Structure formats: structure tokens, C-alpha cells
Amino acid sequence: MGDCIYCGRPAGLLRKFHPECKERYENTWNTMIYKAKSSALGLSQMDNLENELRNLAKQGYVPEHKIREAIVSGWEEAVQHFLEDGQLDKQEEEKLLKFIQYFGLSQYELDKNGMYTRLVQAAVLRDVLEGKVPQRLTVAGTLPFNFQKNESLVWVFKSVKYYEQRTRREYVGASQGVSIRIARGVYYRVGGFKGYPIEKVEKVHVDTGMLAITTKHIYFHGSVKSFRIPYSKIVSFTPYSDGFGINKDAASAKPQIFETGDGWFVYNLVVNLARGDFN
Ligand SMILES: [Zn+2]
Known part of the structure; x- marks a missing residue:
């Protein structure tokens, strides 16, 4: 017994x-x-x-x-x-x-x-929404990016999957009403990101690498592709539960999608950095 x-x-x-x-x-x-x-x-x-x-x-x-x-x-x-x-x-x-x-x-x-990181991320978002440049990130080692003098690094994501959308559809995320040209201080709650994963989008996995978000650009560095996109060239952002998508200005441009693992933070971050206050 x-x-x-x-x-x-x-x-x-x-x-x-x-x-x-x-x-x-x-x-x-x-x-x-x-x-x-x-x-x-x-x-x-x-x-x-x-x-x-x-x-x-x-x-x-x-x-x-x-x-x-x-x-x-x-x-x-x-x-x-x-x-x-x-x-x-x-x-x-x-x-x-x-x-x-x-x-x-x-x-x-x-x-x-991951809750401590979430707290820091929430503080970073508050800075950005208040028009301040966040200074809460310390990077160990050097980054593979050539940043410009007049921009500040805000966040870095590692092991980000980069996709290109196969067909250019009408913007799926348009239901959220996001257009950076008119949006002012957009903020979506954590709960708003449940249930819209990237996997549902018809897409091609192009590369995996590092994504850096600065006050002026989105940088990607992978083994196959490296590029920099200024916010001024982005027409719209699409929120996903595990990342975000962008549509560029050119009619020929394919929608680009970044899977960071968490859409809430990165989407709120890029949308608000793109608003114009930092450019
Ligand atoms: Zn007992």
C-alpha cells in the first residue's frame, strides 16, 4: 500500500x-x-x-x-x-x-x-506610438547590415522565414483597414492576431535569415537574398498571427511575407514606424 x-x-x-x-x-x-x-x-x-x-x-x-x-x-x-x-x-x-x-x-x-521579452516589446511599441525612438535593444556582436547614419535600429529577429506570395491577390489583410498613408497610431491588441497564420497564404519559401527593423527601413539578410526596403515604398501591411506581409509600390512587385513567429509585435512595430514620424 x-x-x-x-x-x-x-x-x-x-x-x-x-x-x-x-x-x-x-x-x-x-x-x-x-x-x-x-x-x-x-x-x-x-x-x-x-x-x-x-x-x-x-x-x-x-x-x-x-x-x-x-x-x-x-x-x-x-x-x-x-x-x-x-x-x-x-x-x-x-x-x-x-x-x-x-x-x-x-x-x-x-x-x-518569453514574457520578459514581451514586456520589453510592449514598451518598444509604446515608445514608437509616442513618436520616440526606442533604445531598448542591445545587440551582441556585429550585424550583417549596412545601416545608414540617420536611422536607428529598433529590433532584430533571427531565423525569420522569408516568403514571396505566388499570386498577387486583393489584399487579404485589407479587412483590418490598414493603409499606412492615412493610419495614425494604429495599435492592434494581442487578441487580434489569433487565427490568421501565414501558412494559409499561397507562397514560396525563398530564404531564412535575419530581419532588422530600423526607423527607416526593413532589412533582410539570408543566404540567398539580402535586401532593404524603405517604408516609403510600402503601400500596405498585412497582419498574420506569426508574422506580417508587405505590398510594395510597383505594380510588378510580389507580396513579401516575413515569418517572425509573432505577428502582434512586428506588425504593430512596422506599421507605426512607417507612419512618417521617423522618416
Ligand atoms: Zn492524501
Whole structure:
């Protein structure tokens, strides 16, 4: 007869746990994350959180080493919450940073699911929407691009798949009403990018390489193709859940598509950089 992995008392023949203990553990764990989340959102005090989580953990069979994990998960959920309800504003960013400092959380811990990167990206988008040149990217090593003196690098994506669309159709993304000539401070929420993947487009995979976004151009560098496109030559952008597409000025130009893995950030970034304030 085995002992219950939660309470340690005999669990009965061929059983590893009491169902009610498992339930208690899961409820406790969810409550812990919820408490951490509301604290990261600034809805409850931070100074008592650790104590509260410790007490909960004891009662709900959650091992003590999981307390930190609950704090990190709560922070991640808070980031998600702020992003889903719209653009991340300065106060929201400050709340999230205060929480990081208070609990001494590392970038490594916070970025295991990419949420720290998302927070930086949201801050970059806010800069751009406010007409500021973002200075939040540090690049290790040299990049294969020949940037111009009067432009600033905003972001770099690695291992980006570059496609050309087979046939020039009427713009699929036009339903979003995006035209850079008239758009002012366009911002699409995270939720708006669900369900429009690049794979649905009829396309040819041309190359895979690095994509750099600057205040004036989109740069691509692959093993076969390298090019630079000024925003002024782009007529429209198409949002995808995993990247973005562009249509250039020339009638003969094929639609070009870049798969970065995340459409929300890159699409909002290029659309707003192209608005004109930075050119
Ligand atoms: Zn038990």
C-alpha cells in the first residue's frame, strides 16, 4: 500500500494519492498564482505576499520551493493581462518592474516563457506610438547590415522565414483597414492576431535569415537574398498571427511575407514606424 504523495498518509491499494488531496493541491496552486498575479497587477500589497503564499502552500501540500515559481507565474499572468486589455501604459510597466525588484526576480526566470521579452516589446511599441525612438535593444556582436547614419535600429529577429506570395491577390489583410498613408497610431491588441497564420497564404519559401527593423527601413539578410526596403515604398501591411506581409509600390512587385513567429509585435512595430514620424 502506497502513501499519498500529498498528505503522506496511506492512500489505499494501488493508489498514489487521495483524490481530495490532489484537488486541494491544485486549488491551492491556482490560488497562489492568483494572489501573486493580483499583487503584480498592483491590486494587493507585495509585502505580505510571500507569507501568504507560504501559509497557503503548507495547507495545500505545495512544496516550499514552488513559492517562487508561483510568484513568477503570477507576474507572467499580470503581463498577459495588461497586454490583452490594450496597450501597456507607463504605470502598468512600472508596477511590473516594481514587482520584479521587490522579489529579486531575474530576467532568466521571467523569460522562460518569453514574457520578459514581451514586456520589453510592449514598451518598444509604446515608445514608437509616442513618436520616440526606442533604445531598448542591445545587440551582441556585429550585424550583417549596412545601416545608414540617420536611422536607428529598433529590433532584430533571427531565423525569420522569408516568403514571396505566388499570386498577387486583393489584399487579404485589407479587412483590418490598414493603409499606412492615412493610419495614425494604429495599435492592434494581442487578441487580434489569433487565427490568421501565414501558412494559409499561397507562397514560396525563398530564404531564412535575419530581419532588422530600423526607423527607416526593413532589412533582410539570408543566404540567398539580402535586401532593404524603405517604408516609403510600402503601400500596405498585412497582419498574420506569426508574422506580417508587405505590398510594395510597383505594380510588378510580389507580396513579401516575413515569418517572425509573432505577428502582434512586428506588425504593430512596422506599421507605426512607417507612419512618417521617423522618416
Ligand atoms: Zn492524501
